[in-house]
Amino acid sequence: MADQSSDEAAQAPPATPDMRAFGRWVRAWLTAPDRGNARVLIAGVLAMTLAQVAVQIRFNVWSRDFFNALDKRDADAFQYQILVFLVLAALSMTAAVYQLYLKQLLQLNWRGWLTRRLTESWLRDSRQYQLEAGAAEADNPDQRIAEDVRLAADLSVDFVVGILISVTMLIAFVGILWSLSGPLDIVLGGMDFHIPGYMVWAAVLYALVGSGLTWWVGRPMIGIQVRRTTAEADFRFGLTRARESGESIALIRGEADERRGIDRLFGEVRGVWRELMSSQRNLMWLTSAYGTLAMIFPTVVAAPAYFAGAMSLGVLMQVGAAFGQVQVALNWFVDRFPQIAEWRSAVSRLAALQDALDDLDQLNADTSQPTITIEEATEGEEEALVLDNLQIAFADGTTVIHGASARIEPGERVLIKGESGTGKSTLFRAIGGLWPWGGGRIATPPRDAMAFLPQRPYLPLGALGAVLNYPRPADAFDAAAQCDALEKVGLGHLCDRLADEERWDRVLSLGEQQRLAFARLLLQKPRWIFLDEATAALDEPNQDAMMTLLVEAVPEAAIVSIGHRPGLEAFHTRTLTLEKAEGGARFRRAAPRRVSERTQRRRLRGPIGRVTA
Incomplete structure (x- = not known):
């Protein structure tokens, strides 16, 4: 925040949020009587995801046949592959559209259930008043329920679907890449090494290096996202308070003081956003270099086999496409790190709200505590x-x-x-x-x-x-x-x-x-x-x-x-x-x-x- 010291801004990110609480929410949702058609939607999303993976596998085979037709200058085979492409494109679009639709329905279902659960806990037995009076660590509960629930629900479903796609694509294309890349024989220090499926190991090594560097460079974003969410909530609350108290402010001519207060709140927002922008800039340098290099890396690695005549142009393109799919699967963490930081911030704030409400429940239920x-x-x-x-x-x-x-x-x-x-x-x-x-x-x-x-x-x-x-x-x-x-x-x-x-x-x-x-x-x-x-x-x-x-x-x-x-x-x-x-x-x-x-x-x-x- 704007009034924090630079030392505080550079602190390590806060402790990992209580993911066990989040896991309990998920289990409770999937077993709750009011879950609606959540299980049917999950099955539908799973089916559309597997359909997309199947289409991508067929696209990989098509890539080989298409470029082989070009290499052989076979016009009939080329025209046939165009027709195959159109069919595959139609299937891919259908699966993508319905996966998106079902995923959005699932996100809405999850968000609605979680909103109801937290609202019932908040607006029960005067908890909303007690929270404001004695649980300052859970400030702005209304905005946590409105904004953080939306982020947690939407990103959770996105992440699950993304991980599912990545795992299935990885399983499918690792096999393809292993069978196509063949072994690599190298001599190091006078010793011969035989590496089967060397393109698979190259992809894994490339992804591990990228993921490790991404975590190291982007780790501060998690703590910054928590402070950004809090600063944004405080700023919105200040604006809402000024609107709700407009008459009193006008009668006592308090506009100048209100502007100073709002400027101070926005200064905190601006300060934490500058920290976030700096962190994102550093991460962008890494991800841009990583993504640009990935465009040529598989071709460079497979080029010796192509020039040696061990693979055709079509196979080279198929290897490159398979390598790219393996990279996409392995790079899920790299590509989603900013969203992961935002999701962890939202989950952390919701967990803090749930903890505060649970503490109030325990306070009122525990007869050994000095309560009225x-x-x-x-x-x-x-x-x-x-x-x-x-x-x-x-x-x-x-x-x-x-x-x-x-x-x-x-x-x-x-x-x-x-x-x-x-x-x-x-x-x-x-x-x-x-x-x-x-x-x-x-x-x-x-x-x-x-x-x-x-x-x-x-x-x-x-x-x-x-x-x-x-x-x-x-x-x-x-x-x-x-x-x-x-x-x-x-x-x-x-x-x-x-x-x-x-x-x-x-x-x-x-x-x-x-x-x-x-x-x-x-x-x-x-x-x-x-x-x-x-x-x-x-x-x-x-x-x-x-x-x-x-x-x-x-x-x-x-x-x-x-x-x-x-x-x-x-x-x-x-x-x-x-x-x-x-x-x-x-x-x-x-x-x-x-x-x-x-x-x-x-x-x-x-x-x-x-x-x-």
């Missing part, structure tokens, strides 16, 4: 929210809440207060099962009975009706019920837009988004409601109206709120205050508070007419 224990009640059991000697820590081990104990009964309305930094929002994440770091026990109601409203509600992509029903199915509530809920929260003007698909997080202001979240609660009527600064963007009258609506619509629901806004106390029967202390914040309990009848009447007025835009 979540005990979720089942339907029909007594419902209560219990915090038992709860310790909450950051991922780095710093304790933010220490020894918190409390019990909240069904139907209670509890306000949690505390100055900034006491861990109120982190407490809510722990209750929701997002935050495993810490200790102690949390007993919760059934998850389906709970609803959480963060300060910025999540509005998924799609029609407004589906956004309003989220996370229920899009048809969970009819249009009349949805419109009624929108009317109550002061968003009645959106009733005729329930079928419109927009970026609703951009169309609606934050205050409107918060009211839309309250409309969800009015529709879904959960038994337990958790509000984390859920009215922060509303003025006091609208806040009062939303809370009044909530209390009246779900009077039996328990409400647990975090908030600093004046007036919230009137809608809660109890307050828990978090106070900073050495070793972590602790609860200071307040006695139940009586609210005057006048205040209750003022707070519980009907909401209609109180909601303002």
